[in-house]
Amino acid sequence: MTAPIPAEWAPHRAMWVGWPSHAEYWFEPFEQAQDEVEGLVRALAGPGREQVxxxxxxxxxxxxxxxRFADLANVEVVPGVFGDVWLRDTGPLFRAGSKTAAAFRFNGWGEKYVMPGDETVAEQIGLHSGAALSWNEFIMEGGSLDHDGEGTVLTTRQCLLNPNRNP
Incomplete structure (x- = not known):
């Protein structure tokens, strides 16, 4: 039996965050985006004691x-290839108590924002984490699912059964 995907609020080994790396993709000042992500990372790694x-x-x-993060021992900088920082949608979904993760095809939110590398984020995170990926052929974003750790999954037709994702 496959281990369930833990609930959103369950304890976890690490939080993956994408660093704003491409000024041309931002509609707001690039440095401001980096400062805001720095604030998030500092809140997670500092008071939140997350491994980031x-x-x-x-x-x-x-x-x-x-x-920039040299003063925080629990921030690991991982070089990667991606366009959008929203790794919640492009990365894999880890299973509870296991070194496995579910991965899905990603097509830039229904081809709305196709950015080089986003389709390979799940593989990059899996390799870095040492997690074996189970690939699913359907197209989806990880953030389109809400799960409770007991096997219940909530989503919408618009996210998963839209013609620009899955027929």
Missing amino acids: RLMVGAPELAEGVRA
Whole structure:
């Protein structure tokens, strides 16, 4: 039997966060976006005591981001390839008490925002985490599911059964 995906609020090993890495994708000032994500990471890793894995999508930014968080022992900077920072939608869903994760095809929110690398985020996170991925052929965003850890999953037809995702 496959281990369930834990509830959103359940304890977990690490929180994956995407670092704003491409100024051309932001409709607001790029530095402001980085400052806001820094505030989130500091709240998670500091008072929240989360282990944060901070994926940086531009190799030339990695050292500067490491220096920015050098005072926090539980922030790990992970070089990666992605366009959008919303890793909740592009990454895998980890199973409870296991080193496995469910991965799905991603098509840029129904081809609305297709950005290079977003379709490979689940694989990158799986490799870095040492998690075996079980690939599912249907298209979806991880954030389109709400799960309670007991096997109940809530979603909408618009997210999963839309013609620009799955017929």
